[in-house]
Amino acid sequence: MAAVQVSESDQIKQFKEFLGTYNKVTENCFMDCVKDFTSRDVKPEESSCSESCLQKYLKMTQRISMRFQEYHIQQNEALAAKAGLLGVPH
């Protein structure tokens, strides 16, 4: 029962994060790519810029996430080493 509850709230958290990213990337790419307000139509260069912007943003967040996880793994290993858990002969 407890396991099901955890995964539901995790799912909701994930979805919330996704929605947040969605809004952030929209605002970001709009600011950087949309410059022409002489008409309501999104110009083709604005559209391709936004698409590249989105893809780049996602790749960037993936890379940052990777490095962040690596950092924490390193930290945990350092702590474990200090606590004498690593290098115990077995």
Next chain:
Amino acid sequence: MDPMKAQQLAAELEVEMMADMYNRMTNACHRKCVPPHYKEAELTKGESVCLDRCVAKYLDLHERLGRKLTELSVQDEDMMRKAAVGSG
């Protein structure tokens, strides 16, 4: 507040803080490393390397400032306690 509850609350707050820090770090490194040109969808080698370094530096700085902040707030607390005793 009972100590168990206080500890649990502190842990939850720390998790929240980490999430907030992560978001700010992402923002900061985005602004520092990815110029708003978007000619292509791939990260350039330069941008990638910059991001790696940016994350490392941000986390390092976060740690240093955390330590310094704790130090200063302990000092602050001491000062206030002494002032309270003095005025009592």
